[in-house]
Every structure is written in structure tokens, then in C-alpha cells.
Amino acid sequence: MLTTPRSRVAAVFALLSLLFGLCVWYGALAPAPELGAHPDQEDLLGQYDAYVGDRATLTGQVVDTDPVTVVVTGAGDSRQLTVTDLSTPVREGETLWVFGVVEPGRTVRAENAFTVGSGGTRYALSASLLAGLWVLARLARQWRFDAEGWALEPRGGERDAPGFGRLRTLAGREDEDA
Incomplete structure (x- = not known):
């Protein structure tokens, strides 16, 4: 049991250091679809063609509904992507979260999607x-x-x-x- 103030401060410092280390480690992980860690919009912005045919997750602001077009941003860059096979009704201005297959031509075929209103x-x-x-x-x-x-x-x-x-x-x- 930690009974002295010094041992308690040392324990808190050790736990916070461990938490910081785990955050750095997690942030350094690369996409690993076999583990459920799919590429996201930052990966797609950097090397879109490398992920064609792979499943990906992305989040973006809906700017057009016919066809559904979202603006995805990350790492100081932004692009418009078209989302197809979308069964969720969307409105301009909503945030759309999509899990789907990356296709050529800046298109993502949605397998699952949901929207978050501006007040979410x-x-x-x-x-x-x-x-x-x-x-x-x-x-x-x-x-x-x-x-x-x-x-x-x-x-x-x-x-x-x-x-x-x-x-x-x-x-x-x-x-x-x-």
C-alpha cells in the first residue's frame, strides 16, 4: 500500500508516464485491416491509389447530395470524395461517417454509414x-x-x-x- 506522499507522487508519475507511452505507441500504429484498423481519411489523402480495393473508414462534411459528395480533411489537405451505395439519407452540412471499399476515381462504395447532425x-x-x-x-x-x-x-x-x-x-x- 502506498502510505507516504512521496510514494504516491511516484506512483502517479509512473502511471501518467505509462499512459503517455501507450498514447505514443498507439499513434505510431499503421493501418492493419486484419486487426480491424482500417485506413482513414488521412491515409486516403496521402496515398489514395495505394488503398484502392481496400476497406477504409472516413469522416467528412456533406457538400452535395446528388451524388453524395463529402469533403474529407486531414494533415493540412482536403479533397472531395464521392460516396456510392449509400442507404442513409443525408443533407448538406451534416457530418457523414462511412465504412466502405475504396474505388478508383475518388469514390468510396459504402458498406455502412451514419450521419451526425451539427449539434451532435x-x-x-x-x-x-x-x-x-x-x-x-x-x-x-x-x-x-x-x-x-x-x-x-x-x-x-x-x-x-x-x-x-x-x-x-x-x-x-x-x-x-x-
């Missing part, structure tokens, strides 16, 4: 913000920070914290005073 991102960010604030409020109400031990402790002691009696019961430990 705002809604997701707002819901995440509210959920985060709710969790922080619960944390502030039910826990306190012990600066001496660099630890979170239940307010009023362990027995007064909501849910702790139930947790001990679920863990199979009886209350010591019973």
Missing part, C-alpha cells in the same frame, strides 16, 4: 461536462483531501460515508461494532 458534438460535450461536474460535486460532498497523508478520506470518518456499510457487507466483512 455540442450535445456530447455538454453531457460530458454535466456528468463531470456531477461527479466532482459528489466527490466534494462525500470526501475530503488529507493534505498530510496526500489521500482522500470519507467525510466524518469511514463509518459515516454513504455506502461503506453496504460495501463491507458485500465484501463479506461484518461491522466491528455489531
Whole structure:
């Protein structure tokens, strides 16, 4: 158990370093369709012809509906691609996510697709913000920070914290005073 502030800081530093390393490693992975990692719009913008006949995923803004044309962007570049065999109704201005087969002539034959309205991102960010604030409020109400031990402790002691009696019961430990 980590009991000193120095060991806790070292543990947090080690975990954050590991997280950073995993993010760098993941970002360095190349497309591997056999593992489910298909090329995306950045790969298509760089070497479109190399992926003809392969499955790919792309996201773009719908700029025309007859035929369905999307603008895909990435790495400082943007291009228009035509999407065929689309069963999802689309409107100009929506964001279209497509999984399909790359074909010659800047065309992608859709196998699966869905649209996200212009408010989709705002809604997701707002819901995440509210959920985060709710969790922080619960944390502030039910826990306190012990600066001496660099630890979170239940307010009023362990027995007064909501849910702790139930947790001990679920863990199979009886209350010591019973």
C-alpha cells in the first residue's frame, strides 16, 4: 500500500508516464485491416491509389447530395470524395461517417454509414461536462483531501460515508461494532 506522499507522487508519475507511452505507441500504429484498423481519411489523402480495393473508414462534411459528395480533411489537405451505395439519407452540412471499399476515381462504395447532425458534438460535450461536474460535486460532498497523508478520506470518518456499510457487507466483512 502506498502510505507516504512521496510514494504516491511516484506512483502517479509512473502511471501518467505509462499512459503517455501507450498514447505514443498507439499513434505510431499503421493501418492493419486484419486487426480491424482500417485506413482513414488521412491515409486516403496521402496515398489514395495505394488503398484502392481496400476497406477504409472516413469522416467528412456533406457538400452535395446528388451524388453524395463529402469533403474529407486531414494533415493540412482536403479533397472531395464521392460516396456510392449509400442507404442513409443525408443533407448538406451534416457530418457523414462511412465504412466502405475504396474505388478508383475518388469514390468510396459504402458498406455502412451514419450521419451526425451539427449539434451532435455540442450535445456530447455538454453531457460530458454535466456528468463531470456531477461527479466532482459528489466527490466534494462525500470526501475530503488529507493534505498530510496526500489521500482522500470519507467525510466524518469511514463509518459515516454513504455506502461503506453496504460495501463491507458485500465484501463479506461484518461491522466491528455489531
